Amino acid sequence: MNWFTYAIAFIGHGFLWVAIVNRVHAFPIPRPVLKSFTRVCVSFFVAIPVMIALAPLTMDFIVPEGGSQSLVFALDVLAKNYVWLCCLVAVCSLLAKCYEARHRYDSHVVLESTTEELDFTKDLTESPFHGKFSARIEKIPGNQTTKLAIEKRSLLLPNFPPDLSGLKLIHLSDLHMTGRLDRSYFERLTEEVNRQQPDVIALTGDIVEKTECWPWLESTLGEMNARLGRYFIIGNHDLFIDHGESIRKLEQLGWTYLGDDWHATVWDGVNVALGGNEMHWKGPPAEPPGKQQGEFRLVLTHSPDQFPWCREAKADLALAGHTHGGQFCVPVLGPIVSPSVHGTRYCCGVFRFGETVLHVSRGVSGKMPLRLNCPPELAVLTLTVDD
Incomplete structure (x- = not known):
């Protein structure tokens, strides 16, 4: 994957976690629970890109030399799938944003x-x-x-x-x-x-x-x-x-x-x-x-x-x-x-x-x-x- 793909994925990553927070905040959840959940989402928002970016450098610490390569393969597949998921979220979200902006104020009203x-x-x-x-x-x-x-x-x-x-x-x-x-x-x-x-x-x-x-x-x-x-x-x-x-x-x-x-x-x-x-x-x-x-x-x-x-x-x-x-x-x-x-x-x-x-x-x-x-x-x- 090139840096352009990662850039699009990062935008989608942001859209994804903001969308989750927005929707959870729509409900009458107790404030302490809501604040804790929001902090967890912010942590994931920061941690996931860092983990993916540093994966090549940290994999040796996660899986010691001679350890099972199946875990390495599974983590690699998981990371790539998440990147492609975020790319899809980015494209869909940007299209939705264009639609929203166009229909924000009903011209018939x-x-x-x-x-x-x-x-x-x-x-x-x-x-x-x-x-x-x-x-x-x-x-x-x-x-x-x-x-x-x-x-x-x-x-x-x-x-x-x-x-x-x-x-x-x-x-x-x-x-x-x-x-x-x-x-x-x-x-x-x-x-x-x-x-x-x-x-x-x-x-x-x-x-x-x-x-x-x-x-x-x-x-x-x-x-x-x-x-x-x-x-x-x-x-x-x-x-x-x-x-x-x-x-x-x-x-x-x-x-x-x-x-x-x-x-x-x-x-x-x-x-x-x-x-x-x-x-x-x-x-x-x-x-x-x-x-x-x-x-x-x-x-x-x-x-x-x-x-x-x-x-x-x-x-x-x-x-x-x-x-x-x-x-x-x-x-x-x-x-x-x-x-x-x-x-x-x-x-x-x-x-x-x-x-x-x-x-x-x-x-x-x-x-x-x-x-x-x-x-x-x-x-x-x-x-x-x-x-």
């Missing part, structure tokens, strides 16, 4: 899309990165954690009520209030949300995961305004603290929680049903009610893996987060980190299956304040009807 980029570090008097760990991460070249992208998208929804055409909905997700980004970052975000003058604000989980950040809610989410209401569910990181208390605090600030039951309301004379799905970490979700004629149905789900349920619930629009858009996007290779059973397929974008449209946000922040080629997103969705 997204009629128009513009991006406004803001650098919060230039707007704030002090850096929002808090603590020594965050300060070190801030200095990593290309870190886009505070470079918010305001993504304005006009979405054509099947069966959307004409009386609601032009409805402006802001989709927020994955705020991850941990203290690594301080309160000023989220207060600046609040200013941008209100500048858009939304009709509705929807927040799809991973809001606050440190109790010391609870006081932040009043000056951030509590100050966001929307004519027709503010709605939220929680995500897996919200369960790190007393999520019941987080829910109560948000409800006291005027937000409507959708995680435990369906909510019926009227927007501009149109009947609206709103539901939530917090699986796999909390649930099961409430049974969807029968859909009325002319009703608009909106579902908030933390993970895009619940898209099949959203379709069964007859949602017109489903909103999800959790996957952070991949968080680290490598040129050519694309998104990397995406805790989903589908890997990076639904890490962000607009998708349609049948009568249901799914919008997946890249999120506003993350537990680790590091983003590469994947800026945080404030999605401003204008919902329209086919003329």
